[in-house]
Amino acid sequence: MKGFFRFIYELIGTPQPPSETPVYREVIFPNVGLLTIGLSLAMVLIFYYLINRALGVATFNKVRHWVIFLVVNAVLAFVIGIWQTNAQEVASHSYIYWMATWNAILGLFWFFLFSVLLKRGSTNASTTPF
Amino acid sequence: MAKLFIFGIGGTGSRVIRSLTMLLASGVKLANCDRVVPIIIDPDAHNGDMNRTVDMLKSYQQIYQHLGPREDGFFQTDMSTLSSISADTNGGVKDTFVFDFGGINQSFRQYLSYDQLSVDSKGLVELLFTQDNLESPLTIGFRGSPNVGSIVLNKVVESPEIRFFADNFQAGDRVFFISSIFGGTGAAGFPLLLKNLKDPNTRLSNAGYLRNALTGAVTVMPYFALQSEDNSVIDSNSFLTKTKAALSYYEHNLQGLDALYYLADTPDTPYENQPGGTAQRNKAHLIELLAALSVVDFMQYSDAELRNGAPHFHEYGLGTDTQDLNFSHLPDESRELIAKHLTQLLYFSRYHKQHLPTDKAPYHDNLNLDHALRNEPIFKELNNFLHSPEYGVDEWLKELSQNRRSFRPFDLTTDDFNAMIAGKPVEKKWNDFFNKGLSQNYFLNQLNDAAKSIHEPDSFRKLVALFDQVTDKAFEEKVKVV
Numbered sequence: 001m002k003g004f005f006r007f008i009y010e011l012i013g014t015p016q017p018p019s020e021t022p023v024y025r026e027v028i029f030p031n032v033g034l035l036t037i038g039l040s041l042a043m044v045l046i047f048y049y050l051i052n053r054a055l056g057v058a059t060f061n062k063v064r065h066w067v068i069f070l071v072v073n074a075v076l077a078f079v080i081g082i083w084q085t086n087a088q089e090v091a092s093h094s095y096i097y098w099m100a101t102w103n104a105i106l107g108l109f110w111f112f113l114f115s116v117l118l119k120r121g122s123t124n125a126s127t128t129p130f
Numbered sequence: 131m132a133k134l135f136i137f138g139i140g141g142t143g144s145r146v147i148r149s150l151t152m153l154l155a156s157g158v159k160l161a162n163c164d165r166v167v168p169i170i171i172d173p174d175a176h177n178g179d180m181n182r183t184v185d186m187l188k189s190y191q192q193i194y195q196h197l198g199p200r201e202d203g204f205f206q207t208d209m210s211t212l213s214s215i216s217a218d219t220n221g222g223v224k225d226t227f228v229f230d231f232g233g234i235n236q237s238f239r240q241y242l243s244y245d246q247l248s249v250d251s252k253g254l255v256e257l258l259f260t261q262d263n264l265e266s267p268l269t270i271g272f273r274g275s276p277n278v279g280s281i282v283l284n285k286v287v288e289s290p291e292i293r294f295f296a297d298n299f300q301a302g303d304r305v306f307f308i309s310s311i312f313g314g315t316g317a318a319g320f321p322l323l324l325k326n327l328k329d330p331n332t333r334l335s336n337a338g339y340l341r342n343a344l345t346g347a348v349t350v351m352p353y354f355a356l357q358s359e360d361n362s363v364i365d366s367n368s369f370l371t372k373t374k375a376a377l378s379y380y381e382h383n384l385q386g387l388d389a390l391y392y393l394a395d396t397p398d399t400p401y402e403n404q405p406g407g408t409a410q411r412n413k414a415h416l417i418e419l420l421a422a423l424s425v426v427d428f429m430q431y432s433d434a435e436l437r438n439g440a441p442h443f444h445e446y447g448l449g450t451d452t453q454d455l456n457f458s459h460l461p462d463e464s465r466e467l468i469a470k471h472l473t474q475l476l477y478f479s480r481y482h483k484q485h486l487p488t489d490k491a492p493y494h495d496n497l498n499l500d501h502a503l504r505n506e507p508i509f510k511e512l513n514n515f516l517h518s519p520e521y522g523v524d525e526w527l528k529e530l531s532q533n534r535r536s537f538r539p540f541d542l543t544t545d546d547f548n549a550m551i552a553g554k555p556v557e558k559k560w561n562d563f564f565n566k567g568l569s570q571n572y573f574l575n576q577l578n579d580a581a582k583s584i585h586e587p588d589s590f591r592k593l594v595a596l597f598d599q600v601t602d603k604a605f606e607e608k609v610k611v612v
Contacts, residue, residue, distance in 0.1 A: 056571070056572075056575045057571065058491065058570075058571045058572075058575040058578060061490075061492075062490060123578045124574065124578045126582075127491075127492045127495045127496075
């Protein structure tokens, strides 16, 4: 698990400053990774299964509505990145913002992936985004 | 496979068959038969009422043929042309809902070969027929003259169509006649056809089956008046006199009927006086809808019930005598028979027009409607059946609401599904934020849901099944009773 998150978060380079690398690898990457995956899954479930199935809302199923959720998910993923680094009190560095931005992009990816996997179970958005 | 042969005679026959077709399209069931064979008998080949009924029947037939037999739902009853009941037509019977008079392109005088008659025969003809009768062109029918009709319609009995009908008549088949009693074609044609079909000495095949066939009829007594015009051949002031004369004939000369339905109404606003032709295109009237219900009622009786104590006579009374009727003014039995089905048909038609072309939803993608609505002929045919300004469902409902008496069960001016049933708005719960009654959202949600559960590869069949299921649920959940 830690290896997996270390791999995907270090695709943008090793954590900075180097002295904080162990904290990032042992705590922040797994926390941020799991929270972002959980967030994306929750957002997908809300969009496809709560709004577009359980609540019977049939007019909030267009691509533009899906994009709203996608963007909100990315913003929240960015916030999670900042929040977790602050919670671990790592040394201030521009890397934090790069990592948070990368996490937002990963949030886009997870949201898209879960959408493709789970959309069929939705009543009103089973063909969203395509 | 029992059949019901319906002879729709004259303009009233066409108009009642129009209403019957609407009822069958809405899902009203005809018991004890698998197939309806309407045969319109009207020598007026350009009659506006007849032609739009025929166009509608063709449209219904195409839709039914694509949908195939089903237990219930829209367009569940097979309506076929006479020639389609058997492959062996000998080439003499055209594939049409209309009896082929072959174009009677002459006056009644010429038809009788009057000039070649003996002096005595001419004297008899002049006793029975007026000069106007003799000079009238038969191309527009009998213009309210049953004495003319009874001569010309004898041709029907010897026609290839009637022989084909008799050849293919089977035990268990039923016959129903629709006619008016105060005009020309119907008043003459009904007793004449009945007499010939039940004649013990008939030369038609399957005479035994024909004689024993359960036979019903609805005879429509005056329910409209015509504008008075000095030079018009039809005077509606004579309708009652003609009715009385015909009734006194019927009293002793209708043999072989098992059920006879009488309908009449007090005329209100007079129709434009058109003796025939394309201009004779009257607005749909409640009486025609009730006459169509007599067919449904007749078919609900079992063989034993009809034979026991026949003939049975029926009349119809409204629940409330008013000029503007909605469902609440109908007797319970009629209301239960048609209210739900007509409401479903209205919802189908309105949604089809207002939202279907522009919906962006999974059910729409699933049925590939963007392509189908534009390109597939059967989808265009459904569009015609529902929305044609000539014969469509919308037009029929509009005409019923505009006539006198008016039958106005729906508010046709509103786009709000919650307010469409007159006097019975759908209740919306104030404390339930998501319950907007019959909103577009409701229909979309139900359509998307139903599209997942109905496994039908053909997109047209699936579309009709979807709307049947969804409108049924909408009525049961949101309207409940009317």
